[in-house]
Amino acid sequence: MDKVTVREKLDQIQMRVERIQELMPDDFPSLEEDRNTHELITFSFCLAVQETVDVALQFSEKGKRPKTMKESLLNLRNNKIIPEELAEVLGKACGIRNVAVHAYSRLELDKLYEACTKHLDAFQSFVVHIQDHIKALECDAQQ
Secondary structure, eight states: OOHHHHHHHHHHHHHHHHHHHHHOOSSHHHHHHOHHHHHHHHHHHHHHHHHHHHHHHHTSOTTOOOSSHHHHHHHHHHTTSSOHHHHHHHHHHHHHHHHHHHOGGGOOHHHHHHHHHHSTHHHHHHHHHHHHHHHHHHHHHHO
8 A cells, every 4th residue: 555645646636526415506406406416426436436536446456456436435344444334335436427428418417416525525534544544553653
């Protein structure tokens, strides 16, 4: 694991979340009407997911790279770095990201809206869990 890279990516996740919060309208119809805003939110959401997966990959076993983005998060869960509920929410975020990137015309904007208004804190929770895990590793290394 490259701690510098992980810390930079954690900062990027926090920046993306803040950007989504700044842009998110108060209601779904407003988001639906404003294509520029929903495209910017979609882009920031995709980047937050990608940075999250990039961090997860830093904790993958050498030679055992996960086959999917979701699998990288499940590996963190299996290694007790993040809780199961968090892995599930972030796994769903990966699905939304995949649709946005690979089949944008099929993106269900209501799912993106729900993810960004009800589950955005999952990214913040992820950051905290990773920071705590790094601190624990540093403490173990000092002993």
